[in-house]
Amino acid sequence: MSEGPLYLGFDLSTQQLKAIVIQSDLSVVSSAKVDFDGDFGAKYGIKKGVQVNEVDGEVFAPVAMWLEALDLVLQRLQEAKTPLNRIRGISGSCQQHGSVYWSREAEKLLAELQADKQRGDLVDQLKGAFSHPYAPNWQDHSTQAECDKFDEALGTAERLAHATGSAAHHRFTGPQIMRLRRKLPGMYASTSRISLVSSFLASLFIGSVAPMDISDVCGMNLWDIPSNTWSETLLALAAGGSAEGAADLKAKLGKVRLDGGGSMGKISPYFVGKYGFSPDCEIAPFTGDNPATILALPLRPLDAIVSLGTSTTFLMITPVYKPDPSYHLFNHPTTPGQYMFMLCYKNGGLAREKVRDSLPAPSNSSADPWETFNQHALSTPPLDVSSPETDKAKLGLYFYLPEIVPNISAGTWRYECSATDGSDLQPVSQPWPVEKDARIIVESQALSMRLRSQNLVSTPPSTPSGTSSSSSSSTLPAQPRRIYLVGGGSLNPAIARIMGDVLGGVDGVYKLDVGGNACALGGAYKAVWAFERKDETETFDELIGKRWKEEGAIRKVDEGYKRGVFEGYGNVLGAFGEMEGKVLEVARNK
C-alpha cells in the first residue's frame, strides 16, 4: 500500500451495507460489509433487508438499521486496520427511489453529531432526527393509484417519460411521497426535508441534509430531465394539487447538485473523533446504485452491464435522450449530455432463489447451494429444444412478486411455441418438470432484456479479440459488444453462460472481479474523480480510463455470442413479447 490518499466508497443496498477503500491507482486496499439479516437478526423485524406489509403492498426498511449498520461497517474497517486517517474523499451508491423523512430537529442533531461515549452512536444521537422511522423500499408496490395520477398528469405516460425519463412506477419517489402524504398527513407536515437514500447517507457524513444527486433524482418522476429542474406540475400533484403544496414539497426536497463531482463539505466531527478520519476528509455526492454500477468500469458505447442483485438491472450508456415508457433513462452520474439506459426487474435474485429452492438441495451440505440449480441449467438445452423441427421452445415468466417490467401482478406462466419461428404460441397444459425451470427462468430474464434493448444495439465493430473465428463483423447480428456481470448472481457460471447465449456479446461476457462490490467500487471511483480531476472539464472517463486496468478487475466468464444459439433465441423473441402481451391482457380483464 502506498502512502498516498485513500478513497472510500459505500453501497447501501437492499440487503447489505458494503464499504471499499481504494488508492489513487484504483487498487483496493480494504473492504468490509454488514449483512442486515445476518448481523441484526430479528432486531429490526426484517427479512432480506426489508419489512413487508402484504395487505397494502408496502415494502420498507427501518432507517435506524442503516444508522447502526454504518457504525458497524466503519468498526469493521477499523478492525481490518484500514488507515482511515488517510482517506481523502468519500462517495458512494445507495438503493434507488427510497425516501427518508427528516424531522424539524434534523439539521440541529446532524450538526451536533459528536464522538462522545455518553451520547452514544449515530442511532442514539439521531433518535429525534426522523419524522418517519421507515424508508419505502424499491420493492414497494402500494402506489398504483398514485402512479395512475402521475401517468395522467402530463396527458400520457409517454409525456411523463419524456419529462422525467420514466413512466410512473410504484417504487418511484414522487408516487411514494404522494401516498405517504395522504396516508400520514401529520408525519408529512412535521417533515422538514426529504432525502433519497443516497443523499441520506451523504447527510450523515457532512452533518447536514445533503442535496440530491443529479442522476439518482431521475428515479422520482419529479425531476424534469430536459430542463434539469423540478417539474412544478408533478410537484403540485405529489403535494396535493396546490401551488403552496408544491412550494412546500420543493423546499422539503431542496436543491439538486448538478455536478456529480467536487466537495459537498468536510466530514462531520463525529467520524473524526470516533473513527480517526482526517478533519480534511471531504464528501462528494453519493448516487444511486445503478448509476454507480456504470462507474465501476470504463463502459464503452455498445457495452452492457447486467446487475444480478436482489433486483436484476440491465444498463447501457447512450448520448441520445430518447425516452420511452418501456424503459428508464437517467442523467449520467458524472457526465452531462450522457444518459444511463436502464431496465429494472423486481423478480431478480430472489426469483432465481425460489427456483433454486424448489430443487433438491445439493447432497453435500457444504457444497454451493446453487450446485443443483446450475447442473440442471447447464444440462437443459437452449429453450429445452434438442430438435428445432420437432421440439417446442419453452418460454416462462416467473414473477413471485408483482413485476415492474412489465407492470403486472405476481404469477408464473409457462408457454410453448415453434422453435423455428415462434409461431403457434400456446400456454402449456401441464407445468414442465421443475428441473427445466433452472434454465428457463434465466432465459426469460435475458430474453426480456434483449427484447427491450434491441433498439440500443447495433452490429458491433469487429475487434481482433472480439470477432468470432467463423465470421466477420459484417455478418454479426446486432448485439452488445461486451456484457459485464455484476452483483451477487455474477458469481454463478451457469447464469453467465445463459446470459451469453441469449444476449450475445461479440467480445464476450465478463465478470467484474470485485464480486458483489461493483456499486461500492463505482462510488469509490467517483470519489477519486471528484477530488483528483484537474478541473471540472476533466471527465470521469478520461481520469478513470487512464488508470483502470483490466487485469485483476474483470474476468471473461463466457464467450458471449455463439452463432446459431443467439439466432435461435432471436427466432422466439417475438413470441416472448407476444406471451407477455397475452398475460397482460388476461390480467387487465380480470
Ligand SMILES: Nc1ncnc2c1ncn2[C@@H]1O[C@H](COP(=O)(O)OP(=O)(O)O)[C@@H](O)[C@H]1O
Ligand atoms: N452463486 C450465486 N448464484 C446465483 N445467485 C447468487 C449467487 N450468490 C448470490 N446470489 C444472489 O445475489 C443476490 C444478492 O446480490 P447482491 O448484489 O449482493 O445484493 P443487493 O441487491 O443487496 O445489492 C441474492 O438474491 C442471491 O440470491
Ligand SMILES: O=C(CO)[C@@H](O)[C@H](O)COP(=O)(O)O
Ligand atoms: O429499483 C432499482 C433500480 O430502479 C433497484 O436496482 C434498486 O436500486 C436496488 O437494487 P439492489 O441493489 O438492492 O438489487
